Each structure stands twice: as structure tokens, then as C-alpha cells.
Amino acid sequence: MxxxxxxxxxxxxxxxxxxxxxxxxxxxxxxxxxxxxxxxxxxxxxxxxxxxxxxLGNYDAVLTPDITFTPLLNSLILCGGGTALTVVCAALAAYPLSRFRSRLNRPFLLTILFATSLPITAIMVPVYALFVQVNLIDTMQGTIFFFAASQLPFAIWLMKNFMDGVPRELEEAAWTDGASSLQSLLRIVLPLMGPGVAVVTVFSFVLMWGNFFVPFMLLLTPDQMPAAVSINEFFGNRGTVVYGQLAAFSVIYSTPVLLLYVLVSRKLGGGFALGGAVKG
Amino acid sequence: MTTTPLPGPGFAEKDDDGRAPKERDRSASPGPPAPAPRRPPHRPRPRPALRTLTRALPVTPALVLLVLFLAGPIAYCAYIAFTDLQLTGQANESFVGFENFRTAFGDEAFRNAVWLTLVFTVVSSLVGQNTLGLALAGLMRRASGPVRTLVGGIVITAWVLPEVVAGFLLYAFFRDEGTLNAILDVLHLPGQNWLFTLPILAVSFANVWRGTAFSMLVYSAALAEIPKEVTEAAEVDGASGWRRLWHITLPMIRRSIGTNLMLNTLQTLSVFGLIWVMTRGGPGNRSQTLPLFMYEQAFQKSMIGYGTAVALLLLVVGSLFSLVYLRLLRTEV
Structure with a gap:
């Protein structure tokens, strides 16, 4: 047979x-x-x-304000601020792109898509020079703004695609009742695309959390450095490298993003929307 | 800074979002110009230009950020690439035309960086991540459930880890007294100081380790969309595995292959932290790819103008890849 x-x-x-x-x-x-x-x-x-x-001595040794808590707090401020800004701006921008037809939509979206794949590394030298001139160098807010701007193209693109999946009929009732666009975005569209917003949020946060080059270039004061940069201290100033402590710090620093990834992929299944978002 | 709407009858009609689908159909239909859509009595519409402006309003915050912090630096990049701006604050930079680019192409170190970037991209992205990702995705379709979960988990963990941590892990792996040499020792094979003898290969493998998950996810999604009947029919007809791969699978996922190659390459072109942590571009400059070269010129040698010229070249190459990527996706928008 x-x-x-x-x-x-x-x-x-x-x-x-x-x-x-x-x-x-x-x-x-x-x-x-x-x-x-x-x-x-x-x-x-x-x-x-x-x-x-x-x-657990290695963990004990690195869990001090200087080595762990301050850098992690800095990471949290930078990535939390950057992510919040990214998600709010992306949601607002995606709404008209998804809901209203205009001849500007297509060129705008093409530009956005083009910008998603530009090598951000390449513009860090001019960004540094620019930040020096406008006094944004070595400031948290400057770094947050740049994080948000560099993440926005992809966030807008994802957000718009998720928003397209919310049927507009649901909004029409609210419109006839006199709700404004903002109200219908906040009360109807965003709650219905919760998973999409979660993907954009987690994705932005994870990318910023792991980013080394941007804070490395734009921040100078050691007190403001996020974990991505401060981890290099293990090699620099402490003489011989204590590998056990370096490893312990790496685990602590990596855990949040691993948990976030697991959380989102559990909720949304497998390689979640990312595979779908980029496939040709 | 906001989108400037182009008011006009044609635009107004196209801009009509058609609150009722019927209206939209009418305005889109060919033939004599349709009468203006009936306005719902309870909600008078503002004039088209004004309405477009109001509707575009939510885009403003994003647009301001993008213009100030993304378009601005790119324009500034294009400007200072043609100047002799230095870090050590001379009063005024002056316009030097193509001098920086001439310097670059005559610079042995720059040509070395271009060559190493090419090796790094081809080995780690085109060959490594892409092939390994496809192989993993293909094997996973046949493997049993628990194995699939385990392997997926491990490979994706490598991808989600922060770049710097990945750098340290592979630094430890390739160091003279690291894991790789320990394994070779057990197998009675000669070990060597990989970060010294073959630094560019070591960082390329590091990039494969870190980036393969992305290709795996893209190809898993693509392979899942091939109808089962197609492969089964070929199998019953007795086509061998390689022939099925070559004649059926690859042609059916060719769009995903294109997309994946583009995105991998763009990603790989801008790798900085991984190489920085592992080798600092050394020893000498034997693993100094273009981003590291750019950084060294701009900051360690204080020649921002020259460093930016290199950055601009990188940006242009990236843009070309990005345009190809857009062509591949053109049906999606």
C-alpha cells in the first residue's frame, strides 16, 4: 500500500x-x-x-543602586517615555490614514514604509552634531524624542494595518450620534484593537530597551546611562572582569524584554503579528 | 509642517469617505459627474478644505517628530557630509565639496571597511540567517510538537535578547578560553583565538546567532500558506525532497524570500553594538565595518564631516535597498 x-x-x-x-x-x-x-x-x-x-552572590553583588537600579530606572524612563510617545502619536496618525480616503495617504504611507527600513545607525553622527547645536545632547528628553521618531514609521505602519481590521460600521453609529473622531477613536476603535496596540507597544519597548547605539551617542553623563550602555562598565573601570557578576547583570537586564515577549506571544499565538506584518 | 491639502472639486470628491457605501459607489462611478452627495440633515459638513485639514490634524504630532528628528538629521547629514566640520569646535565649518568622498575612496581604511561590510553582510545575512532560517522553518513543519516549541523558544530568545548582551554571550563563546575552544578540545581539534585570527567570521556568526529567528518567523508564515495538496501531489508523484524544494516551495515563497533578504540586509548594514562589544572593530581594523569606521572617524579622530560623508554613503546604500523593498511590497499599499 x-x-x-x-x-x-x-x-x-x-x-x-x-x-x-x-x-x-x-x-x-x-x-x-x-x-x-x-x-x-x-x-x-x-x-x-x-x-x-x-x-546567588553574583546577583547580590550587582543589586546595588550604582550597578543595577539606577541604570534600569534610566532604561525604564527612556524606553517608557519613548514607547508612550510612539504609541500615542502612531495611534493618532493611523486614524485618519485608516479611516479617510485622501490622495495624500498613499505617498505618506510609502514614505513611512521607506523610512521603516532606513539604517538609523547611519544618521547617528549627524543627530549628535545637531543635538549639540540645539542643546539636546545629554538630555533624557532629547533621547526620548529621537527614540520615538526612529520607531514611529514602523509603529504607524503596524497601527494602520491593525486599525484597518476594525470594521467602520461600528463607528458609524457613534458618528450619527454626534461623537467626534477623537471620541470614536478612544472609545470604539482602540478598545477593539487591543492586541494590535499591545503588539506595537511591546515591540517598540523591546527594541528601545535593547538599543545600544542611540543612548551611547546621545547621552554623556554616567548617571543618565541606561543599562544597555552601563553594562560596558564591567569591562572598563573595574580592572579584572568579574564574569559571574557580568552574567548576573545580563540576566537581570534581559529578563523584562523576555517576559514581555512571552506575554505577547502567548496572548497572540506563535510568531504573532510580526511575521504577518513583514511578509511580502 | 502639517500636510497641505490640495483643495479642489476632484479632491473633495475623492476625499469623500462615503459615510454610506452607496454614496462612495456613486462618486467613484464613471460617466457624467454625479450630483453632490446628499447631506444628512442632522450633521452639516464643513467645507472640504477645512474638513481635510481637521481630519489631518491627528497626524500632526507624529509628523512634527518625524520632520524634526528624522528628516531633519537626514538633511543635516547631506549638508555636513560636504563640509570639514570637526568635533573640536573650529569657529566655522566650510564647504569642501566632494573632498570628503575623494578622501574616502582614496583611504585604505575606508576600502577595508567596505570590504568587511560586504563580507559581513554576505556571510551573516544572505547566507547565514537566510538559509538557516529557511531550513529551520522547513524542518519545524515536519518536526514533532514539543521539539518545535523548544527549538523555537531557544532561537527566539537569542533574537529578543538586548544587542549588548548578545555581544557578551558570543564574546565569551569565541574567546580563547571560551566555550568553542573547550568543545574543540574535547573533540581533539585544534582551537585558536577566534576573535584574533578570524574576527570578521566570529562577528558574522554572532549576527547569525542573533538574527536567524527573524527569517525563521518570516519563512514559517510563508510556508504555512502553501496549500498542502500541492506538496502532497508532488510527493505522490515521486518528486524528491530537493526537487520539491527547488520547483515548488521556493517559487511559491519567492516574495517572502525577497522581503526577508531586503530586511535582513538592511538590519545587518546597521549593526554596531554587537561588533563594538565583541571586538571594538579590532584587532587593528580587521572587523571594522562601515558603522564602526564612521564612528571612529567622527569621534575618535574628531572628523565629523568625514564621518558623516561615510554615513551618507551608508544611508544611500540603505535607501536603495529600501526602495527595492518598496517595489516588492508595492501591491500592499
Whole structure:
């Protein structure tokens, strides 16, 4: 029977696929294993090994205002501020683009889409020079504004696509009752696209949280540095690198974004809307 | 700074959002110009120009931010690339024409950076992330559930981690006394100081480690859309795995391949933190890609004008890729 050989072949093939995937995953997991094991190790070095002694001492050592709390708070202010600004501006901008037809929509959206893929790294030198001239260098607000601006194109694009999914009939009733556009955006459209807003929010936050180059260029005072930049201190000023503490700090710094990602992907399933948002 | 609406009869008619679908149909239909849509008595409409302006109002905050902090720097970039602006505050920068670009193309270090950027992009993005992402997505469709979840989780974790942390993890992995050499040692293979002997390959692999999840997600979505009947029919007809891949799968996901290659390449062109943490562009300048070269010229050598000229070249290359990407997506808008 052809069907039986086919199913036997399928099982065989599934096992082969499993083996292949596990091999790749093992390679991917090695660096991750290093950071987790070293953070718990009394004598951490650079290779993956079972800890010589289990300890929380590394976490204890880095959980001080100087090393952990201030940088994390700075990260939170920068990324929280930037994300809030991004989401509010993107939601407002997406509304007319999604709801009203105008001959300006298409050129605007094309420009936005074009801007989503510009290499932001390339404009950091001129941004620095510009910020020096307008006195925004080394300020939190300047960095927040730039974060928001660099994230906006993608946020507007995503937000508009999510908003297109909310049927306009639901709004028409509110319009006839005399609700303004702003009211119908706040009361009807945004609540209906909760998952979309969550994706845009989490996505912006995660990207800003992990961004190194922007705060590295635009902030100068050590007190204002977010975790992305302050982590380099482990190499700079402290003489020999204490790898256990570096690993512990890396775990603390990475946890928020990992949790946010898990939260959103649990709620929205798998590779969530991102795969859908970028596929051609 | 707001969008300037173009008032006029034609525009007003197109701009009509058609509160009732019937009205929209009428105004869009060819033939003699339709009479103005009946206005609902309870809600008089403002004049078209004014209405367009009111409607465009919510775009303003985003537009202000984009113009001031994105378009502004890009324009400024295009300007100072042609000046001799320096960090150490000379009174006035002066216009030097194409001098910076001439310097760049005559500069051995710049050509080195271009070459390394090319190697980095081809190895890590075009070959590494793209192929590995497709392979993982393909294997995942056949694998059993728990394996799929586990592998997806690990690969995506590498992607979600902050760039600097990823840099440290792979620094530890490739260092002389790091994990890779420990493994090679167990296998009785000769180890070496990878960050010294092959720095550009080490950072390329780091970028593959960090970026493959994106390709995997894009290709998983694309493969899920291929109808099962198509592959099954080919299988029953006895087409081998490679032939099915070449003649059926790849042609059916070619748009996703294009999109993915574009986005990967753009992403890879602007990698800074990963390389900075792992090698600082060294040893010497053997892993100094264009972003690191730009940074060094602008800040460590204080030549902002020259650094910006390099940035402008990077921006132009990025824009070209971006335009191709738009072409690929053109049906979507």
C-alpha cells in the first residue's frame, strides 16, 4: 500500500527533522547556558561548565543602586517615555490614514514604509552634531524624542494595518450620534484593537530597551546611562572582569524584554503579528 | 509642517469617505459627474478644505517628530557630509565639496571597511540567517510538537535578547578560553583565538546567532500558506525532497524570500553594538565595518564631516535597498 509506506516515510522524516532541529538548538543554546550557569557560579569564567559552587552572590553583588537600579530606572524612563510617545502619536496618525480616503495617504504611507527600513545607525553622527547645536545632547528628553521618531514609521505602519481590521460600521453609529473622531477613536476603535496596540507597544519597548547605539551617542553623563550602555562598565573601570557578576547583570537586564515577549506571544499565538506584518 | 491639502472639486470628491457605501459607489462611478452627495440633515459638513485639514490634524504630532528628528538629521547629514566640520569646535565649518568622498575612496581604511561590510553582510545575512532560517522553518513543519516549541523558544530568545548582551554571550563563546575552544578540545581539534585570527567570521556568526529567528518567523508564515495538496501531489508523484524544494516551495515563497533578504540586509548594514562589544572593530581594523569606521572617524579622530560623508554613503546604500523593498511590497499599499 502506497499510503503505508508514505506514513512510514513520514515518521522517519519527522525523526530526522527532530534530530536536525535539536542539533541546531544545542548550538544556539550554548551561549544562553553560559550566561545562566555563570551567573550562579562562584568561580565563573568564559566557558560553559557546571558551577563549581551554586551561589546567588553574583546577583547580590550587582543589586546595588550604582550597578543595577539606577541604570534600569534610566532604561525604564527612556524606553517608557519613548514607547508612550510612539504609541500615542502612531495611534493618532493611523486614524485618519485608516479611516479617510485622501490622495495624500498613499505617498505618506510609502514614505513611512521607506523610512521603516532606513539604517538609523547611519544618521547617528549627524543627530549628535545637531543635538549639540540645539542643546539636546545629554538630555533624557532629547533621547526620548529621537527614540520615538526612529520607531514611529514602523509603529504607524503596524497601527494602520491593525486599525484597518476594525470594521467602520461600528463607528458609524457613534458618528450619527454626534461623537467626534477623537471620541470614536478612544472609545470604539482602540478598545477593539487591543492586541494590535499591545503588539506595537511591546515591540517598540523591546527594541528601545535593547538599543545600544542611540543612548551611547546621545547621552554623556554616567548617571543618565541606561543599562544597555552601563553594562560596558564591567569591562572598563573595574580592572579584572568579574564574569559571574557580568552574567548576573545580563540576566537581570534581559529578563523584562523576555517576559514581555512571552506575554505577547502567548496572548497572540506563535510568531504573532510580526511575521504577518513583514511578509511580502 | 502639517500636510497641505490640495483643495479642489476632484479632491473633495475623492476625499469623500462615503459615510454610506452607496454614496462612495456613486462618486467613484464613471460617466457624467454625479450630483453632490446628499447631506444628512442632522450633521452639516464643513467645507472640504477645512474638513481635510481637521481630519489631518491627528497626524500632526507624529509628523512634527518625524520632520524634526528624522528628516531633519537626514538633511543635516547631506549638508555636513560636504563640509570639514570637526568635533573640536573650529569657529566655522566650510564647504569642501566632494573632498570628503575623494578622501574616502582614496583611504585604505575606508576600502577595508567596505570590504568587511560586504563580507559581513554576505556571510551573516544572505547566507547565514537566510538559509538557516529557511531550513529551520522547513524542518519545524515536519518536526514533532514539543521539539518545535523548544527549538523555537531557544532561537527566539537569542533574537529578543538586548544587542549588548548578545555581544557578551558570543564574546565569551569565541574567546580563547571560551566555550568553542573547550568543545574543540574535547573533540581533539585544534582551537585558536577566534576573535584574533578570524574576527570578521566570529562577528558574522554572532549576527547569525542573533538574527536567524527573524527569517525563521518570516519563512514559517510563508510556508504555512502553501496549500498542502500541492506538496502532497508532488510527493505522490515521486518528486524528491530537493526537487520539491527547488520547483515548488521556493517559487511559491519567492516574495517572502525577497522581503526577508531586503530586511535582513538592511538590519545587518546597521549593526554596531554587537561588533563594538565583541571586538571594538579590532584587532587593528580587521572587523571594522562601515558603522564602526564612521564612528571612529567622527569621534575618535574628531572628523565629523568625514564621518558623516561615510554615513551618507551608508544611508544611500540603505535607501536603495529600501526602495527595492518598496517595489516588492508595492501591491500592499
Amino acid at each position: 502506497p499510503s503505508r509506506t508514505l506514513s512510514a516515510r513520514r515518521t522517519h522524516r519527522r525523526l530526522a527533522a527532530d534530530a536536525g532541529l535539536l542539533a541546531v538548538a544545542a548550538a544556539f543554546a550554548l551561549p544562553l547556558a553560559w550566561v545562566v550557569l555563570s551567573s550562579l557560579d562562584t568561580e565563573a569564567d568564559l566557558r560553559v561548565k557546571a558551577p563549581s559552587g551554586l551561589t
